[in-house]
Amino acid sequence: MKVTTGARLKQIMSERNLKQVDILNLAEKYFKDGVKISKTDLSQYVNGKTEPRQEKLYILAEALDVSEAWLMGYDIDRERISIDERLREVRENAPTYAAHHDGEDWTEEELEEIERFKEFIKNKRNK
Known part of the structure; x- marks a missing residue:
């Protein structure tokens, strides 16, 4: 909830x-x-x-x-991450995305969604 x-x-x-x-x-x-x-x-x-x-x-x-x-109440880290930091993370993880790429081009929004999902899985694992 x-x-x-x-x-x-x-x-x-x-x-x-x-x-x-x-x-x-x-x-x-x-x-x-x-x-x-x-x-x-x-x-x-x-x-x-x-x-x-x-x-x-x-x-x-x-x-x-x-x-x-x-x-807003979502169950995520409270830490504020700057746009620059998010872009750096996406760039650093670009090879990971490429390794799992299935022929489709990812939009910036989709890449951000993938990052959020990765964080969700990491947080779930650490609980």
């Missing part, structure tokens, strides 16, 4: 001894193009009244240095 964003926010707040105002202060430097998170917004997210839209979820994930998918 997927955990809520509110539960993830509460978890981070507990682990890092943060208050909602602390999260807002961390998030402030990521406010841009008129997209901000108000005290009311954050309170509603934490209490499970509403879920943040994508642009606000991005701000929270950046501010808390966690992955957006983890913050």
Whole structure:
């Protein structure tokens, strides 16, 4: 069962001894193009009244240095991985993909899906 964003926010707040105002202060430097998170917004997210839209979820994930998918409640690593790091991983694993290639060309999206699946299998093995 997927955990809520509110539960993830509460978890981070507990682990890092943060208050909602602390999260807002961390998030402030990521406010841009008129997209901000108000005290009311954050309170509603934490209490499970509403879920943040994508642009606000991005701000929270950046501010808390966690992955957006983890913050959304998916059972994946919370570590935030940059696009550059993901591309490096794909390039490093290109021979692996080629070794299992069955004649089809993989799109970037398919390669990312393969990477996510690999991580899922690794995490499952380590439990």
